Amino acid sequence: MQKYSRRCVIIFLLFLVFGLWPAAGYTEDKIIAAVNNDVITQSDLDEFTNYMRMQLSEHNSEDEVNIRIVGMKNDLLDRLIEDKLLIQEAKRIGVKVDADRIKYRIDQMKLRYRSDREFQEDLLKQGLAQSDLEARILDQLYMVNIIERMVKDKVTVLPEEVTEYYYRNIESYTIAEQREFEYFILSDPDLAKEIAEKLSINRDWNEVAKKYNLDINKHTGRQGGELRPEIEKAVFKLEKGQTSLPVEIQGKYYIFKLIDIYLYRQQSLLEVQSDIYAILQQMKMEQDMTKFLNDLKQKTYIKIY
Secondary structure (H helix, E strand, C coil): CCCCCHHHHHHHHHCCCCCCCCCCCCCCCCEEEEECCEEEEHHHHHHHHHHHHHHHCCCCCHHHHHHHHHHHHHHHHHHHHHHHHHHHHHHHCCCCCCHHHHHHHHHHHHCCCCCHHHHHHHHHHCCCCHHHHHHHHHHHHHHHHHHHHHCHHHCCCCHHHHHHHHHHCHHHCEECCEEEEEEEEECCHHHHHHHHHHHHHCCCHHHHHHHHCCCCEEEEEECCCCCCHHHHHHHCCCCCCCECCCEEECCEEEEEEEEEEECCEECCHHHHHHHHHHHHHHHHHHHHHHHHHHHHHHCCCEEEC
């Protein structure tokens, strides 16, 4: 079986939340792979490709979806084979799935639609019925449960590993100098100038906001590309408590007030230990997932036609 990016598929498997697989058809079809006594047909692969396209289209343009689908095309059959491996093993060792979780997943999917009818129509466009969806969710939950039992629950991260990782990557755990500031946004340049003059005399922003019916916006940002250049230039030259002159940005007029300065500092191990634990846990899970899948493949009949 052609190898592919193991990391991508492992992360996908470990963090399945609402992903669903296409239903296997019962009509005659070309068999393209066998996994023990289960088969994968060309229609399975086509439906899976269409489903991935549907999922990706929620957050990407059509061109971006096409590019990503082309990049994934050679990997999809391998992923379907690995799904079969996981589902078969889950059933073999007696993994249980709570039926209520299937209903919950369906209900969560329906929240994306304005009505149940719209939901059913969208399923129909993909060649699916709700029963197909429920079957795929069942398979997905088998995969999630076996990964939790055979991989995730067995991962251990030791305190000394967290400490070692911190000191080995200590340069990554720094906080650049930051500025906390408030600002008004106005459309009228004359009004912006008038308000800026008042603020230079009376620095009570709450009073000004109430008088002119303005919202006080707040933000904290660091120097070096996080802020728009115009904002960075205006904010980083202010003294604490000082108010800027109006700054024009894309037809709007901004007035800034510097609230506080947070100097560059090194984060302590205590501050970041939970983040490091999560990183190490993820790394170990990926390694263990690779081994788990490879072990399953060694004892499984797999044939690609």
